[in-house]
Amino acid sequence: MSMLTRRLLIAATAALAFASHAVAQDKSIVVASTTSTQDSGLFGHILPMFKARTGIDVKVVAQGTGQALDTGRRGDADVVFVHAKPAEEKFVSEGFGIRRHPVMYNDFILIGPKSDPAGIKGSKDIVAALSAIKAKGADFISRGDKSGTHQAELNLWKIAGIDIAKDKGPWYKEIGQGMGAALNTASASNAYVLADRGTWLSFKNRGDLGIAVEGDKRLFNQYGVMLVNPEKHPSVKKDLGQHFIDWLVSSEGQKAIADYKINGEQLFYPNASDSGA
Amino acid sequence: MPDGPSALQLVLSGDPALFAIVRLSLYVSLSAVALAALIGIPLGAWIALTRFPGRQGVIVLLNALMGLPPVVVGLAVYLALSRSGPLGAFGLLFTPSAMIVAQTVLVTPIIAALTRQTIEDLWIEYRDELTAMNLGPLGRVMALIWDARFSLVTALLAGFGRAAAEVGAIIIVGGNIEGFTRTMTTAIALETSKGDLPLAVGLGLVLISIVIVVNALAWSMRRAGERLAG
């Protein structure tokens, strides 16, 4: 690259930075969160209330839990709002987040084709269902993207006593994409897939899919929120970010979460007061 | 919102969110093309007119870079603009500016490579005349760029098409933030992942229509200009 080009690039970057600084004058924070919260429509419901109350714009970047935590680790978000408790605790213990607050839970459900090749429909035992899927070699779609849902899925295989890395066969397909893409794939190939209820309820391309297993306690999916450590990244908007966290766990925020429904069905259950969650 | 509106309804009802998305898409892609033109046209002209060691390699590289994978560019720009990256202090990640940077990187090689080809062909035709007029290097470049302007419009359109169509780079560096960095293509990706395929297809048709309109405008300008200037 020529000297001139490099200079032009730097000048252009500076000009853009100047322009975006002007925009950044208003109050806004970046929240790295998960595709499941975004795709479920929860943010569309609660963020306008938060904005009305505080005047703060919340910009949600929806990623897999692993990528969202990495975004926080790099200092590119002010708040991280995800669902993979062990990974969150590691994030805090490494000093990237200040403190983890439990916010709410929803639940995972096992989605499968109406033909139900594994014969598990209506079961409340996810472990038995997964064992049946493996025994029958029924098609199963895995997110395979290190997301919270993916990690929950891997954990469930482990509980079922199946070493999926070793035992997987052609019936087990890792697609390395988000929840919606996994559902689209399952719909197209009539496979089982583990999904969060929120994404499922707002998902429109269901085809022959339906809920196969739900209600098992082991399918509960806890969400936590953390402020990115401003000592690691001085650019973090500490006060605005803390404001958002405080609101989420306040009675007002918790009520807003509980009030979000699709077709009359509640998606997320607030539990900020449960310190062990 | 399980039964959301279709794209057609959004267009017909003048949905402000949709128009904000269209506006942002055009703003990002047109800005990127403008910046890429500022870099790529002089760069392409310079390569066309200068002989230096390794020039053939540079031309091959430039032509190859026309096919840069957007996701790779997105990742590279992400790492550069991240708070932990070399340009992190500017705080550009997850802003429209970051998307402009990424698309500029994508589009610049296209404009530079097509400019290089156009200017080089024109230079073969003009070389004797411009040399006989004792024109300096700058004067030559300006004359060639001006006289190639109608062909360069095609290069700009190719760049715009690339920018308007890509999703891989801007979804990484922009974050697809609703009302802030959501463009036509990232919205289509989102609606697809939500399983709302009819809305995704509808948005795709809107995007294609916009690209056609921009091309038609540029083409008619080119035709009108050519009639006047030959």
Place this chain on the structure above:
Amino acid sequence: MRAPSSELPIQFHGVTVTAGGVTILDDIALTLASGPPTVLIGPNGSGKSTLLRLAMGLLAPSRGRVTWGGLELVPPLKRAIVFQRPAMLRRSAAANLRFALRAAGIPHAEHARRIAELLELVGLHALADRAARRLSGGEQQRLALARALARDPAVLFLDEPTASLDPIATKAVEDIIRTVSERNIKVVMATHDLGEARRLAGEIIMLHRGRIVETGAAASFLDAPQTAEARAFLAGELLI
């Protein structure tokens, strides 16, 4: 701003041009002085165009020297050339002239007047705003002449200026050349049209296979050529 006659005489001192192992001009010694037009004749490939390029300064000799008013490497500020197939800029006829005026450093205030004069001189004033590349062959050739004259040259080189033109267009171009010559601009032109040489030349130089075969005043050369090659060429025989 006519420079002191630094351009003339143009002298070739033992000039040889080779390209890719082929000798295009071979040991040329020549002086182009002020006066009536000098016309280069000779069959295709005899080296006429190369000689014009050397004299214009577009090409450096492989061996030997070219000097302008006794100096080497004189920038072509007061020289102009019309190529056999002039490239028209993708602009209007007037804009082509404006471009040349600007390239020649003519003050902006004079452009409009000069453009009008030049268009008048070559009879294109009605076509000032026409795209240059849409002009006919003869009109393009005349515009190229005007564009070369915009540089206010002391020497004007013309390479086959009427090749592929019909008789009317040829006459228009030749009339312009005569006018130019009368304005004390030295014309050096290449042609393979003997009639044109007869009509315009004051002095004739005949080239064959990169060498000067014969030079002389036009009348004596055309009526009483001294060399066998010149006689054969004038008789219309194929010179190989």
